[in-house]
Amino acid sequence: MEVLEDLPHGPLDRYRNRASFDWKKMRLFLESEDLVRYKKSLVDVLQSDPLYDPNNSDRLSFDEHRRRSMLRMKAIGDRKEFAIENFIANFTNLAGYFEVLFSWDPSVGVTSGLKMSLFSNVIKTLGTEQHMHLADASDNNELLGCxxxxxxxxxxxxxxxxxxxxxxxxxxxxxxxxxxxxxxxxxxxxxxxxxxxxxxxxxxxxxxxxxxxxxxxxxxxxxxxxxxxxxxxxxxxxxxxxxxxxxxxxxxxxxxxxxxxxxxxxxxxxxxxxxxxxxxxxxxxxMFGSSLHALSVGRINITCICSTFLSKCISIAVRYAAVRKQFGPEGSNEEIPILEYQLHQYRLIPYIANAYVTKVFSYFIVADNVEATVEKYMNMEKPDVAERGIEIHAISSACKPFAAWLTQNAIQECREACGGHGYLKASGLTDMRGDNDANITYEGENNVLIQQTSNWLLKFWPQALRNEPITAPYNSINFLSNAVQLLKEKCGFNTTEEFIQPENVIKMYQWLISHLLKVSYERHQRNMSQGQSSFDAKNNNQVFFAKDLSMAYIQHFFLLTFNKFIQNCEDKNMKLVLTRLGSLFGLFHLEKQVGHLYQGGYFQGDKPRVLLQEAILSLCGVLKDDAVTLVDAIAPDDFLMNSVLGKSDGQVYQHLQRSILTGEGSLTRVKWWDEVVCKKKAKL
Missing domain, CATH: 2.40.110.10 (Butyryl-CoA Dehydrogenase, subunit A, domain 2)
Structure with a gap:
């Protein structure tokens, strides 16, 4: 039997038949056959018991909601499919575990993650033999830790x-x-x-x-x-x-x-x-690096959670946009799907690119984190463990804020792009928005957290000025060895095609980061020379400077990770689509930093900005016919999707009708009708 079943035929065939690649091949490239099978085994478990039914939460009291979540957590903890051994055997399985649980019930996903990552694993990595029985008891559901x-x-x-x-x-x-x-x-x-x-x-x-x-x-x-x-x-x-x-x-x-x-x-x-x-x-x-790695675990996991929400919300919005019709060419009586409108493409397709890049990055960083945890537990840490701990702290301090903010913006855009129907609880988008909101604050409030990254980056500018080699285990900053030379360059791209080339997108990012590092460092030094304390010098260097530096740094590292991953793609059509997604991701975020590109002199005149914007619109247009198939490759199972707008069969109106007409009390007279209806009949 094939590991992936065929998708149902229906209204979405209009776009699926235009796709330039096979969604099954794309899914297996992104996740591997083993991971797809593992995630399917988790979904099969969740579908096997009424306790796991994702519906009916509205009918529960606050206390019953809590009770059900704890019963669910206990029940999945008793199943071998969710056991921690699955992550030791395959490091990427943890990302799949989070994807399934957070698509299905985010509350259970958080509590399970807390029990495992922030209780049991902390004991295993920071405790000794005298503590291991407590970690084992937690893993075996014999105690509940926080x-x-x-x-x-x-x-x-x-x-x-x-x-x-x-x-x-x-x-x-x-x-x-x-x-x-x-x-x-x-x-x-x-x-x-x-x-x-x-x-x-x-x-x-x-x-x-x-x-x-x-x-x-x-x-x-x-x-x-x-x-x-x-x-x-x-x-x-x-x-x-x-x-x-x-x-x-x-x-x-x-x-x-x-x-x-x-x-x-x-x-x-x-x-x-x-x-x-x-x-x-x-x-x-x-010791410092070891402690920093421990602090990074939760932030890395949140990045994976955000990736899950991002894939889910964009899948709902794109499938709805392919079915929902509105207006059409003058003189025509035929309406067209709203996905055909350039404005709608610009609203949604960049978030498909973000979903892909974030998914690849989260798989990479979660697997690396599990491997490092296992190595520490087994006393088999690499020689560069201190440097890795320090760098991963800087990475996690930026990737968590970036992913959380990105996902919150994406969910809101998807909610609005689905119109009034997107505001229904049955769309799945409003609950997701509330659940993701927590990601912005816990494990470090975003605006505070990203200062950890900029403080780390600022230490390297004196080395760059001295043309000293700059290296780090994850290679996230190695290009800074050439930062001084990079800043002498100007944008020499004259066509949209040149702007779209991956190597040119990377080049723009590396210039931008070098520029922001230079001006942030110089502003910090100027603040210090004016008598400001070290605290004030850093505090007065965030807006327009260090914060933008941290965001550009992590976006560049996301893109580096994605571009490295897609080099292994042997299918030419898939690789072309993935390359376009990577470029769209980079240009989408660079466009928001265009002021810095001008202030630093890299962009001159109107042409670069016009070409950058045209490149974004060009990529949205060329990816439009692949949009539905792109989300097919990353969308959760219909059971996990639990959205009347986002099911794989595209039967939006049938699902809406069923949801509305079978909702509790939707066709009944309310008990309190006579309290609000005037008893005295009005004369006509």
Whole structure:
């Protein structure tokens, strides 16, 4: 039997018959046959039990919504198809796991990810043998863990977090305490009602009163028999949110709560029985890189989540645009699909390109992260582990904000592009918008987070000025070795075809990043020379400078990763389409930075901007006939799509009719009709 079934015939055939490539070949190129089979096995599980029915959530109370989400998480945790061993056997499987779960039920996807990535994996990578039974118990659903870092008063500024873990020599353990409500741990998923254990981040104090900074502890917070908080632990649920309401986010405080010495996750550091702080890694850089890699895990996973939402929303909007007809040529009685309009193509097709590039990047970065985690767990880390940790921190600090903002814009554009029908809950777009909104803030608020990337990049400009070689394990900045020479160049492209060439798109990006790095560095130095503190110098260098630098840097790295991937494509037609998508991705984002291209002197006169815009429209036009087949290759299964506008058969109006006429109460008289209808009959 073929791993991919044929798509149903219907209204979408109009465009599918025009496609220049086979969607099945494209899907298998993007995902591999093993990954397609794995994702299908997950969907088969979800379709096998009424508990997994994606509908009827509107009929549930807030409490029942929570209950169902937890039952779902527990049920999939008992299935071998969702077991962690699948990710060890094939690193890319984790991306497929996220794609299926977040297409189906984002709340369950988050809670499962929290339990696995931010609880179990942290124990495995930062703990020692004495802690592994807890990770195993979590993997086997014998305990439920959460991850508590953020506090009411501090999120991104971890140095100022106030939760204290003070070592007590007499009891040979730690005393955990929250000095005030600002120190309360908050927003932790699964904490509000369910978790029995947590990986806690607290400031470690030794008996001499010295603070050694934020450290990780694994502690029990609820009684496993009564499920009540343990004495000294106060836990509250945070209540309804704008989305993801299947997750019980909580607040937690400690009142001199005592835990054993073994609570400290002590792979890299320990405290002696006498209370002496003992780092285990002799190389501080290696320890720093290791800690940065741990912080990157959640941001990498969010990038994959955003990729899932991006593929789903654009699939809905494009399929709807291919079916929905509106107006037509003058003198004609025949309407045409709205996908035929250039404005609609410009609204949607660049997001197809973004979906493809982001999907390839997320597969790459998630697989790399799983591999690094396994290597750390097995004590088989590469020699450049410190450099990799530092670079991946810079990458994750930019890719998460970029992917989250991009996806939020895409969902909103797709919602609007589907008109009033897109505003229906049954379209799937409004819930997705609310669920994705969280991605912008958790694991680091975007505007704060991307400063980590620009701060890292600014360190390389002095090296570039000295023409010193600049290298990094992921090759994301190697081109900066030639930055000074790059800045001497001007745009010499005279046709739209030249603008579309992948090597020319890359060249424009590398000039732009070099320019933004130069001006950001010079502005920072000027701020310092004017007497500004280091803090103020950085703070006053974000708008129009460092923030744009970080975004250009990560967009360039997305594109590098995508272009490298498509070189392995042997099908000429597919490779041509993929090449066009890569160029459209790059030009779409470069057009938003065109002011910098002019300010730095790379663009001169009106011609470059006109050609850039014409290149974007040209690519949208040439990709229009492939649009439906392009989304076929990345769209989730109809069961996961769960949208009346985006099903693969294209029968939009049939699905709309069924949804409207079978909705609860849609054809019945409301019970309270006589409360609002005037009893006195009006005279005609």
């Amino acid at each position: 991850f508590t870092l953020t506090e009411i008063g501090h999120g991104s500024n971890t140095k100022m977090m106030q939760t204290k873990a003070t070592y007590d020599k007499d009891s040979q353990g730690f005393v955990i305490h929250s000095p005030n409500f600002e120190a309360a741990k908050c927003w932790s998923g699964l904490l509000g009602q369910n978790a029995t254990h947590t990986v806690l981040y607290a400031q470690l104090y030794t008996p001499d009163g010295v603070c050694h900074g934020l450290h990780q502890f694994i502690i029990q917070i609820r009684d496993t028999t009564t499920h009540l908080p343990l004495p000294g632990v106060i836990i509250a649920d945070m209540g309804p949110k704008g989305g993801m309401n299947g997750i019980d986010n909580g607040v937690m405080m400690f009142n001199n709560y005592r835990v054993p010495k073994s609570a400290l996750l002590n792979r890299n550091v320990d405290v002696s029985q006498d209370g002496v702080y003992m780092p285990k890694l002799k190389d501080p850089k290696k």
